[in-house]
Amino acid sequence: MSARVNIATAESAAYKAMMGLEGYLQTISLNHIQKELIKIRASQINGCAFCLDMHTKDAMKYGETPQRIYLLNAWREALELYTEEEQVLLAMTEEITLISQKGLTEETYYKANQLFDEAQIAQIIMAIVTINGWNRIAISTHMPIAK
Numbered sequence: 001m002s003a004r005v006n007i008a009t010a011e012s013a014a015y016k017a018m019m020g021l022e023g024y025l026q027t028i029s030l031n032h033i034q035k036e037l038i039k040i041r042a043s044q045i046n047g048c049a050f051c052l053d054m055h056t057k058d059a060m061k062y063g064e065t066p067q068r069i070y071l072l073n074a075w076r077e078a079l080e081l082y083t084e085e086e087q088v089l090l091a092m093t094e095e096i097t098l099i100s101q102k103g104l105t106e107e108t109y110y111k112a113n114q115l116f117d118e119a120q121i122a123q124i125i126m127a128i129v130t131i132n133g134w135n136r137i138a139i140s141t142h143m144p145i146a147k
Contacts (some may be wrong), residue, residue, distance in 0.1 A: 005142045018137070021130045030064040030124040034089055037072065038124070039131045044073050048135040050143040056120045089124060090113050096128045 008015040025035065036059035043051035056069050071078045075090050082090065091108045095101075104125075112121050137143070 002142065005138055007141060018130075018133060021133070025123055025127055025130060028127065029090075030076055030123060030127065033059065033064055034134065035127055036062060036064060037086060038072075038089055038093050038127050040069065041075075041090050042097045042128060042131045043135055045097045045133040046132065046139065048140040049145055051131065051135055053145045062119070075140065085115050088115055092124055093128050096125065097132055118140050 001066075022064075036055050039055040040052065041061060043055060058068070059069060069083050071081060072090075075082055075087070079087060088108065088111045092104060092112060095104045095108055107122075112124070116124065
């Protein structure tokens with residue numbers, strides 16, 4: 001792929017704002033594995049190789065198993081591998097990432113409300129929004145995969 005604009009240098013204020021969201025995500029109540037599962041699943045849906053490469057490696061550093069990463073795209077077929085909280089996080093990730101299909105459904109929101117408080121639900125939504133932003137930046141600017 002041809003090189004494209006580097007947003008970090010061309011529009012540093014915008015990039016800094018995205019980094020601000022990333023910094024915020026370091027302060028939320030979700031654990032590292034939960035955050036990485038959100039990032040990996042959204043990146044799978046969006047087809048973002050750069051982010052998939054980064055976040056699968058990060059997940060492994062945090063102790064995630066290869067099996068759970070390999071099966072993440074088919075998590076509904078392997079429910080026994082994911083906690084109830086993770087299943088809700090993944091459903092939210094899919095529904096928010098694919099917002100034009102049906103959005104965050106009442107059913108999924110109800111399940112989230114049973115497991116998470118209002119602040120945590122807001123944090124989950126922001127984590128999903130942030131990775132979707134990064135996916136769009138990486139894909140549209142052809143960010144290269146680390147070798």
